[in-house]
Amino acid sequence: MAAPGGSTCDAAERSVVARVPPLLTDLYQFTMTYGYWRAGRHREHSAFELFFRENPFGGSFSLFAGLHDCLLFLRNFCFTDQDVDFLRSVLPPATDPAFFQFLRSLDCSDVTLRSVPEGTVVFAREPLMEVAGPLAVVQLLETSLLCLVNYASLVCSNAARFRLASGPRRKLLEMGLRRAQGPDGGLTASRYSYIGGFDLTSNVQAGLLFGVPVAGTMAHSYVTSFTSMDEVSPQTLVDLNGDREPVDFISLTKGWLGRVCELLGAEPGKIHEGELAAFLSYAIAYPHNFLPVIDSYSVTCGLLNFCAVAMALCELGYRPVGVRLDSGDLCKQSVDVRRVLRLCSKRFSTSAFDSLIIVGTNNISEETMVEFNNKENEIDVVGVGTHLVTCTKQPSLGCVYKLVEVRGKPRMKISEDPQKSTVPGRKSVYRLIDADGHPFLDLLCLAPEPAPEAGRHLRCHPLAADGTPLSVTPAQVICLRQQMFTKGKVTQPLRSAAETKANVQCSLQSLHPRHKRLQEPDSYTVALSEQLYNLVTELRRGSTKKNNFILGN
């Protein structure tokens, strides 16, 4: 069963504020900040960029997520007396006491965040967020922002891949709470799996906090807790139209069991009484929501019991919902189950049996989803836990946070590993769209440069290539980042999980299939403008000449 939840931003907000205290960061942020402060550099206007260097899971795209929590974190950023007292106890005794007063006074009122909107398709090496403000403050924000973006984007991207692998038809249920990194890991997983393309979660708290529709019916323990018909109570059920006395539901079901067994050539004496008792008990409690797990003993046995109870429900006017399979070859079993359900429908003229859903769960991975598309099966809803929430294929996204400007001067780290070099300066990021409406190139320009124009040819330099410049003409140009936070205030409406989910689908929709392929996709081009490329070249040349790898003056 599923219940849609409303938009519950306030609850989500309270939850995030509580769990991201400003001390949830690495100690070196404070020792470095003390260094800046001691040198009188703490107010120097600086900018950091947040980006990742490789798309996860061997794909050619990622989804950007975590912004909502980052904005709340910035808005509420300040140190309590308790925080400062603790810092006093862990920073070296030589720390000037005035530094702690300085910390106590800090907030994000001078910080400006420009960011890609949450739920947007993004690519490796393009700056997703630019955090600008006093050096001391923007340095202190690093770890918390990375922590909020890394896993959210990773699990959101993973969910999107499950959705792509599954196709739009099947319903996807996230059920990974018990395998996540503790309570909040589970909550984050539920929220961003939904945003990335899942329909439902089993996690009730995620329903409460983020409005994610929740679903679930029964586990094997429910079935195994019953041993005999004596445990079924009440044993009656009223007709849906209420125009009869309550009916003895056990007798009714036993009658149907006989007919079902006859139809399928099975022996009624061989069914599992405890399982039948469990199904009966559940159906009497929730006659509108009958969807039992049918493989506690064997699918054959579970299916007989299901059909008998479901037929009895139908006779009383209720519509049973479906069955869950939790072991073995789900594809084959679902086909067998469907055949039996159709047989019942035909033989007993029960159209409700034609629309029963089959839920498949059991260690589902992206590969399983791909298999579901290639192999005959009748699975309507897929429940995914471990492989979704732990992102088994790649359990972390390597977002980094790099300094690009101090006091108006570009900063660049030049590494022997070209992938580890940074792109200097404050930038604008443009997404170039082709005539068919597909994005084909993301362009990084220096902030003061004019935006590229639709229909106008431009030259640029792909980031990950042999240096051959490209000539392109966009049919449309989108400015990818927006100002999201300034002067202590969030400057765009905070989006609910459902709104961000819609953005994900919209953003993925426009992406060309060749970039969306899960296996061996075409890589997407991220390029530098001529001006930015020239700055990089100049800084590189200067660094080689002067052996001074950072050029600010």
Place this chain on the structure above:
Amino acid sequence: MAAPGGSTCDAAERSVVARVPPLLTDLYQFTMTYGYWRAGRHREHSAFELFFRENPFGGSFSLFAGLHDCLLFLRNFCFTDQDVDFLRSVLPPATDPAFFQFLRSLDCSDVTLRSVPEGTVVFAREPLMEVAGPLAVVQLLETSLLCLVNYASLVCSNAARFRLASGPRRKLLEMGLRRAQGPDGGLTASRYSYIGGFDLTSNVQAGLLFGVPVAGTMAHSYVTSFTSMDEVSPQTLVDLNGDREPVDFISLTKGWLGRVCELLGAEPGKIHEGELAAFLSYAIAYPHNFLPVIDSYSVTCGLLNFCAVAMALCELGYRPVGVRLDSGDLCKQSVDVRRVLRLCSKRFSTSAFDSLIIVGTNNISEETMVEFNNKENEIDVVGVGTHLVTCTKQPSLGCVYKLVEVRGKPRMKISEDPQKSTVPGRKSVYRLIDADGHPFLDLLCLAPEPAPEAGRHLRCHPLAADGTPLSVTPAQVICLRQQMFTKGKVTQPLRSAAETKANVQCSLQSLHPRHKRLQEPDSYTVALSEQLYNLVTELRRGSTKKNNFILGN
């Protein structure tokens, strides 16, 4: 730098209570509970067992963790009006309103938890926790308990493996916050990495909440934020003994730079001025805690700058701490660095240079740690992030929670996959110790059975074997589980992280090296007593005969 924290159970407690609301569970726990309630079975005294089926990471042991949080969760378990209102909105409309009043009245006052103490070495398929009480309540606890135990035990076991791979000498620093599953994933990782054998964390909030010693000095961004000597301020430092006027620290360092370059045959003109400025600035701010990252440009350059600043510090009576390497071949680099440090020590008669520490960080895995033991290197402290907190090798532990008794009758799930069958009944778990003090077998007995006696021969049936019974004589017998919670109260003192950490080391200490081996360890035997084995056989036989897989009567 590292600062030991005190015992801060109260803060830890507040944090956990806030983050494990009773709705942080799967929806089906509520639909099942409704089924029990509707059938009048909700008060039936029942017992569930929590265990995992396979040791993680290819090892033959695991560490049990998460108990502390489970106890607080039990103690505080109750539904608020808001919770119940939300449940009303997601459970089927047919749900009897009286059920919500029932939920509102629930707590754990009738629940008893018997558990292995936190931080104990445990093995696959032995019951770690037994949760007994009214069927409705113990069912509702499932997901939250699994969530609290699974990741805590996994990351604790992972940390213990890093510690075993590293040997006792090296200090281990956890620094995975930015790659964990969101804020609380990071906090849980820091806490249980410490418990599993790490010495330090970079996570300040983990220091505040759990008393984990925190450490850290500087990142590359600090170094790259400096470009010239003009940014160093103040430029003076006082002699440690305070018996001189403040000294021009830049000039002093430049003098040393000349001497160091001469010693090493390097050109002072080739050093990176921004890096030197960053080091100077940090040393002036923290003259007692000088430990810079030296590979922002090149280790050669960073090391020259380090030696110059460190020699200047020594001249003023301070002891520099060490250097951090964050890229490339850490083993080789550390050897080269050590040679230079020794050369300086000898040439300049500076004994402080003999005790400098070398910190190595950069995507360290268990394999890297093993390599550190096999290859020449001079690394004293290792910082581990991603591979520790995400448990890359196996990102989830598969703890399950299975029904073993209802109303005094044993429950058993018999599966075609023997690994998925459960062991029925309420049990005692004994650890049998050999004459050398090593545990050699864990024995599961039915609760009413007398405990095995030291020096007395017994027969038992290994769980994972061909059915051949074993005859063993323990030199000592330990009852592995204790009552931890009953009548709404925690009945054992809540342990601090440091206390649990001590238990981990003690428990690992006694384990025989053949079980501790990281690669291809000998598997440890978990066995059933004769009585328990007979019960299993009887239930299996009964189930085959009656095709009734669960026997309760």
